[in-house]
Amino acid sequence: MHMVIHGGQPLEGTFYPSGNSNSALLLTAAALLTDAPVTLQDVPNTLSTAQMFNAARALGAQVTQDTHTVHLSTPSLHTRTLDQDLTDKLVGAVLFLAPILARRKYARLEISYPISRLFAHLSALRDLGIDVRVGSGVIDFHAEPWEHRDIILLETSVTGTALACMLAASMGQDTVIHNAASEPHVQDLQHMLTSMGARIEGIGSNRVHVHGVYGTKQLGGASMRLSPDHVEIASIAAIGAITHGTLTIEGVKPDHLRLICRVFKRLGIDLYLDDDKLFLPAHDSLVVSQRAEELDAPIETMPWPGFPSDLIAMATVVATQARGTTLIHEKLFDNRLLFVDKLTAMGAQIVLCDPHRALVVGPSTLRGEYLDTPDVRTGLALLGAALCAKASVTIDSAELIDRTFENVVGRLVDLGARIEVVQS
DSSP: OEEEEEOOOOOEEEEOOOBOHHHHHHHHHHHTTOSSOEEEESOOOOHHHHHHHHHHHHHTOEEEEETTEEEEEOSOOSOSEEOHHHHHHOGGGGGGHHHHHHHHSEEEEEOSSOGGGGHHHHHHHHHTTOEEEEOSSEEEEEOOOEEEEEEEOSSOOHHHHHHHHHHHHHHEEEEEEESOOOOHHHHHHHHHHHHTTOEEEOTTSSEEEEEOOTTTOOOOOEEEEOOBOHHHHHHHHHHHHHTTOEEEEESOOGGGTHHHHHHHHHTTOOOEEETTEEEEOOOSOEEOOOOGGGSSOOEEOOSTTSOOGGGHHHHHHHHHTEEEEEEEEOOSSTTTTTTHHHHHHTTOEEEEEETTEEEEEEOOOOOOOEEOSOOTTTHHHHHHHHHTSSSEEEESSGGGGGGTSTTHHHHHHHTTOEEEEEOO
16 A cells, blocks of 8 residues: 655644554453453554454454454463464564463463564563573463562563563562553553452552462453553644644543653644643744753653653654754664654755764755655654655555554544555
C-alpha cells in the first residue's frame, strides 16, 4: 500500500484517540495468567494487536472481539514453547513467558536474533530465582514460587518490568522491583493485576512492591479499560500545529501529557489541558523558545515520565517548522534518528551529528518527495512532514503506519487532510 499526501491543508475539528496499543499487548499476555474470563475495553484495531491476539489463540486462549471490546478466556495453555516462527513475527511474544511459567512452570523460547537483545529481561528473570538455560537459538526456563525477592532491573525496560510484575503477582508472595518502568501502559498492566487479585504499591513510580497471590489464591478475571494513547494524542496535536490547524482532542489523561506539553512549548506549540480535553489553537508560526536557560538545552528522550522516545521523530519534524535552532538528542535507543535523511531530502536543514543527536535549523519549506518504507516508529512523523509540505508526497509501504495506530489515516482525512490511499 502507498499513499499520496497533498500538503498545506490545516487540520480542523475534534479528534478521539484510540486506546494504547502497547497496553493491549501487555494486557493480552496478562489475561493468560488466569483461567477466568478477562475483558479489555477501548482496544485499538491495529496490526500489532491482531498479531498478539492470534498468538494468544495459538497458546490456548479463546478470543472474541466486538468492535473495541475484547473477551479472553484461557482454560488451559496448549504449549510451553514460543517457537521461532512466533518470535520472529511478534515483538511482544516474549511477554507470553510470564503466563506459561506461571501456569506450567516450564517454558521454552526459540529465537533467531542475538541473545543480547534479551539480556536485561533474562537478568530480571534470574534475579527472581528462575532457572534460565541458554542454548543455540533456544532458551529454557524453569520457575518455582518464592516468598520474597528484592530485585533491581538493569534497564528501565517496559518488557522487563511487565514480566517481573506478572510473575510476581502470580508466583511470588512479596516482591520489590527497583528501576521499574512506569509508562502509562505499564500502569495499565499493574492496575489490571490489582483487579485480578494482586496488591501493588508504587504504581506509576520506579519502585514497585508487588504482593502476589501465590499460596493464598489464584489470580482471577478482570475488566480493564485501556488508557488513551498518549503518543497518538501528542502526534495529532503536533501535526495540527505544523499545518496551522485548530483541534480539540477529547478523552485524554492530563497526567500523561503534562511533560509532553512542556517540551512542545519549547518548540513553539501552545497546548491547553482542561479535564479530559486537549485544545490546540491555530498557530500562525512556531518559534523555538528564547529563554536563556533553554537556548542550548536539547530536546532529549528519557525514561518515563521523561519525554518518550516514540515521540522524538515527531519532535524533529516540528523543529523543522519552528524558527530557531534545536538540538535533538535520542538518549535511549540507537539509530532512531537515521530517518532524518528523508526529511533532508524534503528540504529540511538537519545535521546528523551522530546516531543519537541531530541539529535542526528551521523553519524549512518541505517539498514533495518519494519516501520508501517508513519505520514503524517514524511513519506517523513522516506523514506529519508530508501534511505540511508545499507539494505532494508519496509514502510507500504505508501500511506500517497502521501497525500501531488504528485507522489514523482515515481519521486525519476526517480532520481535513488530503490523503489518497492506493492499494498495491
